[in-house]
Amino acid sequence: TEAWGPDDDEPRPHSGPVKVRVPAKINLHLGVGPLRPDGYHELNTVYHAISLFDEITARHGDTLTLTMEGEGTGELELDETNLIIRAARALAARARVPAYARLHLRKAIPLAGGLAGGSADAAATLIACDLLWGLGMSRDDLAEVGAQLGSDVPFLLHGGTALGTGHGEAVSPILARPTIWHWVVAAADGGLSTPAVYRELDVLRDGSWPPPPLGSADRLMAALRQRDPEVLGAALGNDLQPAALALRPQLADVLKAGAEAGAIAGLVSGSGPTCVFLAADAAHAQRVADGLTAAGVCRAAITARGPQPGARVI
Template structure:
């Protein structure tokens, strides 16, 4: 389809600490967010009305209605810019839905970037950040699209050290997992923030740094979707430097030092579990 296209990269929480809880019930987080070189694509083109079409290998699992986050992002940007929401949006969906890798949030962020270019909109950074946050807690970090320390409820963002060359294998059992349900199931104490203070020298050093941290939502997610534990076991094979769940699940990632090791692991897991969604990709490393 012709038009202006923007990639919506998969978000990967390399670690995720739950550091507290606000009086309104929202949890406070400390997380290192990176992005993998696989994702959805948003294509926008001029139109006299606002419309959305969807295709792609995981499109059948997506609810496409007036409340879809892509359409909400378009309407919100148009309102902020004081213009009618006139565009045709096309989403090529490759990421699984409700998977802990920010698919919907990344799609919304890509929509904001694409329509800002199509419509010639230049919102002030603070206004664009607030608009993104109104769409969802992960939309601001997806709008940045680079390694970021995320804290607060997702609204406080800071540059993280750049990452060394590294590759991930992403695995999802194609079972949707509700983020609120995972937080509700979580038990235990809160964790301290542990931001990375320096750039890891290589993928192995990154894995060592991450091993001193955790994903505090893993146990709760496994209690709801036991397949997550099976995925982590499957990822822990020769060549894997670290296996961990991303976000609130159910997607997990394995960290690998080179593309050949990641591709071999992805192929081996796919042979054992052909019904799962399994992809290898590079981490987007630069700040």
């Protein structure tokens, strides 16, 4: 199957295995606008990919199968509702090829954690199957297929630091001189449902004292350009944080422990319950992680760096 014709550049199937690594995402700014008729909220977000990675390996097979190892995979359904299976089927349908592959997931990104682990796996599957099946689809076409699977999939194909609009699926890169930012990821026990957190925000906004919306990401973008962690820390914001805190009040203890451990700033990641903290450098991040671990407020405190490239073959 790997024979290349002498006279054409047509993509051909890969002999396999194809291994793809994909990062987790955090939102440096998550401005949530009104609820739209299609059930999504309008977003103004700044995505940032960090060094916490899942890995998808794709091999040829006579049918479509998925096996998994790692972080919380016992809780992931291996059926047709799984985002990896759905990604493979959606790509096959788009390209009009049979969805035959043996897929294996090595998971490090916590499930239902607000780090887009599910969307990350879908993005990795699209890249892996595109190569395995020799489809040669463009990133834009893959992003279009991905946007149907999850709002964060197009960003995870892209990676880096990027502005997200629409319901998050419209991604444009932020051109800035590369700066490495140091983070601590505080993983929680148990997940939070993304739709439930958005619904809770709608409830809070219908109440008598609604949290004011963040709006545009201009201040965050200006802060990124200054390359100073103190300035970036002051500009971080997440409209979903009050909703996540309402559903999971213990998250306030995590944020407090991070501040006491010396973090520059901390916030709930996406819809939570993961919290992320900004540090000045790698040694500072390790001290913050150690402080969080000693406080006993999270399942694990992991240091990470961003930005990272999106889903790519390794």
